[in-house]
Amino acid sequence: MKPEPQWLELEPERYEFRALPMHQFALGRRDFFKILGAGLVVFVAVKSVAAQETAPGPRGFHPEELPKEIGAWLHIGEDGKVTGFVGKAEIGQNARTSLAQTIADELSVPFDSVQMVMADTALTPFDAGTFGSRTTPTMTPQLRKMAAAARNLMAERAAKQWNVPVEKLVARDGKVTNTVDGKLLPYAELVREEGFGKQTPAVKISVKPASVWTIAGQPVPKVNARNFVTGRHRYSTDLRPDGMLYGKVLRPPSFGATLVSYDDSAAKGLSDVVIVRDGDFIGAAAPTIAAAEAALAKIHAQWKEVPQISDKEIFSYLKNSAQPSKEERFHQAKGSVADGMAAAAHKLEAAYTVAYIAHAPMEPRAAVAQWNGNRLTVWMGTQRPFAVRDDLADIFHVPEKDVRVIVPDTGSAYGGKHTSDAGLEAARLARAISGRAVKLVWTRQEEFTWAYFRPAGVIEVNSGIGADGKLTAWEFHNYHSGMSAIETPYDVANFITQYHQVPLVLRSGSYRGLAATANHFARETHMDSLAQAAGMDPLRFRLVNLTDSRMKAVLEAGAKAFGWPRQRSEEGQGFGLAAGYEKGSYVATFAEILVDSKRKIRVKKLAEAFECGAIVNPDGLRNQVVGAMIQGLGGALFEAIQFQDGRITNDHFASYRVPRFRDVPEIETILLDRKDIPSAGAGETPIMAVAPAIGNAYFNATGVRLTTLPLLPSAS
């Protein structure tokens, strides 16, 4: 029987990919209670997350519905300490700091008096996930609204107490002051009265514009940074609740393999080891990782493998297996491409390919799970705690309210920690040992194999320009890799953009910037070729075809810093640029490279201008922008997942090369602060113009056009 094809689950509004859960356990609800029996429900917290336990009150929220009360988002203690609650996770993007800045700024309290409780399904409001560069544009206004409402409310209470008009009062620096007589009341005293947190903000509440920010907009250092340089911070992988066991999963030999025979008799006699088989899931839990591995080694499992597509044939497969769709979400068009092509002085058609790449977060996917009675707590590095909670509740047949997912600040994600796999696996093992926690940490090899990838793709572009260098026609087809930034930001009267769905080959999902990198690589490389055809400078050619002033601004700022156009001063030197916008922010990247006699690329310098509206934390932003540029070097120059017969053949850091110290060029960042524009997220867009800028510099150096990502796969 041929299995049903699986598709990338495209969530249309944000073009977000979602990899489906890896496991569906057979375990039934009745089964479950038979094993667990009745038990006292006791919530167990490990010491290191005890801080999150100090949050006020029971905080159950109806799923998917954002609470309207101030108290759900903000708590002002009688000691003056302020606590903010958001469902977003801290994954290295520095949101814990920027959100605390936002609250401190709007409420007008010292930054150090604000702490954030984040990504805990029992304590924080529902959140769909930390992705799509949504934290800043959604949570910043939300928290400002709540803080402004709290500030107004305290002023009203003071006005009532003093019997003066509220207009005479200012709420600032943690206190309400009467501007007439100088009398003051600290916030801490004004929140004592009952019912404070149950209030809801007015529909139209005004918040501070960026022009008057005092704490937001400042380069505040990362919160709790000291805990990271001392090794005190506890990531999910570091948690060790008393009596904890270590879990391991016996993986199939290849993708799609199914279990045909199973014999665990040799492992059954081992003391202290629990073996779980549930359908094709086989795992063990033991007091040490080594003991769990030894137990799995004694299990005889035979698998039936199925033929799989290899990396050698992936691009022809993607092209030939596409399913045409005129669905509106996949297809945009305006004017007549045929007319535009007929009017063109120069025509250019080209195809581009993009390889699968891996997130390779330094903290592997991992979870600690513990059942107490019919309640489950999972500590896990995930970008989607509420979705993980829902998956757990669904698969283990328990109510959502009995599942708590807590996300300790996590060792990065880059779009790779959306799925619930490690949590499901740890919880499945822990279910066999009620009351004892099980920690399951994927090995690096498991990471490279059983996580999901940024999807590969083929992109075809057909285009025409007039004698004046202006675009007359633009046709853009993306096969499989995705729709992010699929639409051209350049002015063109006649265009078609089409996304072609292809059944999944490798498990695929989100990755920093999604397909914006692939689509920008194709578009900006193609624009460079068109500039060449028009005999125009690549910068001028882009500016001629643009009316978007924000995109022009990053191009001009980047060009100024980089010194574009530059003259070659040594052999093999080349200069290139690329630009674009996505998710509310704009980027222009300029590259200087050296190509050696073996045609190997050495990136000498990258300059990047970036604009994401009003900057909340310039130091954190610069860190994100530089980090994205460096990560972008990997996908540009050498990262590519290799696969054959359902196996990843470069599943180690020795064979999957990521950027290291020696790869880092001179980097210059130009951050444009637009205080008149709402803040957008910045975690993703700064990655997407790096590859085409380098590829265009290669063309400038050699006259050879590179159309694949990575650019020179064999030269790495």
Next chain:
Amino acid sequence: MAGSLQLEINGKKYFVSYPPDTRLLYVLRDELGFTGTKYGCGEGMCGACTVLVGGTARRSCQIPVSAAASKPITTIEGLETNGALHPVQQAFLDAGAFQCAYCTSGMIMSSVSLLQSNPHPTREQIVQAMQGNICRCGAYPRIIEAVEKASGQLQGGAK
């Protein structure tokens, strides 16, 4: 078979019972709770597990616990003195040389080892010494800056 071993970690003695080929990383993290030392790859390719053994940076995921038993071991938890950060820790803090910071312990231990053997490294020597440590977030330029800052401080201290 498991035998009893004595380890000296951050100036204190610990007795552990492990098969001698068990990698030091697992004894540090799982048995003794020195979780500041991270698992990144288990293959000596990423540097997240770096500790000092006999004063030199070693990948604790590669070194058997028996081989570490005869020498003093320093982990990230052992760098502070009386609550004061080591100059390298302070320099990382001042430079904001991290994002998710999962690699930071290993980066700091590698830097400490480098600066002990070469108190005034050139930028090229820093790159050479740190090439085995991966920061997937790409904080490399700030890490280099931190090592240079620490180098200046150590230099000052040595005068």
